[in-house]
Amino acid sequence: MPRPIVVLAEPMYHPAGEALLRRQCELEVLHSPTPAQLAAAAAQAHAIAARYPQRVDETVLAAARHLVVVACSGRGTDAVDIVAATRQCVAVVNNPGFGTRPVSEAAMALMLALAKRVIPSDRWMRRGEGWNHRTDFADFMELHGKTLGIIGLGQIGTETARKAIAGFAMKVLAYDPYVPDRKAQSAGAVKVDSLEDLLAQSDIVSLHPELNDETRGMIGEPQLRRMKPKAFLINTSRGKVVQQAALVRALSERWIAGAGLDVYEDEPVGADSPLYGLENLVLMPHVAGLTQEAVEAMSLSTARQILQALAGERPQHLVNPDIWPAAAARAKAACLAL
Secondary structure, three states: OOOOEEEEEOOOOOHHHHHHHHOOOEEEEEOOOOHHHHHHHHOOOOEEEEOOOOOEOHHHHHHOOOOOEEEEOOOOOOOEOHHHHHHOOOEEEOOOOOOHHHHHHHHHHHHHHHHOOHHHHHHHHHOOOHHHHOOOHHHOOOOOOOEEEEEOOOHHHHHHHHHHHHHHOOEEEEEOOOOOHHHHHHOOOEEOOOHHHHHHHOOEEEEOOOOOOOOOOOEOHHHHHHOOOOOEEEEOOOHHHEOHHHHHHHHHOOOOOEEEEOOOOOOOOOOOOHHHHOOOEEEOOOOOOOOHHHHHHHHHHHHHHHHHHHOOOOOOOEOOHHHHHHHHHHHHHOOOOO
């Protein structure tokens, strides 16, 4: 019997998942494929694992006549056209939960880097100017007792709230129209009904929403102008939640004191980006969730769910459950040897 063909749109973040797949599948690993190259590889694929920012769009899906399942590399599903996949009865799976600790830690690290001016201090020291800036204490801030506004109270937002309260006795406000008041209360946060109120009251705003039609571009000029002049903005969610041009202007003209970003409107960030010229901005290359522990667990979760789907077993984290019977029938019809 033939072995199933699995296409990886970029290598997995950790070799453990690839090793698991190789035991039972024919694995084709693509490195920085063009959309046309990915579509060509998908033509014979029974499964595709998409590592952000590679996209499995309608064109790729249309070329994949034997496809049973598409697996996202992490929790986020914006790299896959779920509507098109569902229309073609292709299962989509993701890997929630693994980024909760590392991303919440990264959010706190960015807060501390800004509040303690870690990056400028490092530059001053390397230039031999460190002691000349020891009286610039007006720009240093304590997190203790400050107000943290969290937008998006899912797993990561909730864990960030817990860390802020337990570690720094911060007051936490939460804006998320889709969670009940009791969830905010159990996290130690106060739920607010108005995004504008949260922005105006917070010393630090940390973004943790999913990217969808409601959240795309939700932080623009009006929202940034609502924030306090000494406030910080942290984004470890998705870059397109923030209108980057508005943020550049807000930092340049000091509407807000600073920002910390792990994600960007367009990735990877170009060498000519205006972000690089901003001294009140801390940058990370979309690595908040990529700890050694998390990437190994995510790669294994991805591989296991692919193998489950190809064997006709319902995967643990199915994004479009309504089409599972049809996807399972496709796996069975392919007579895959697992």
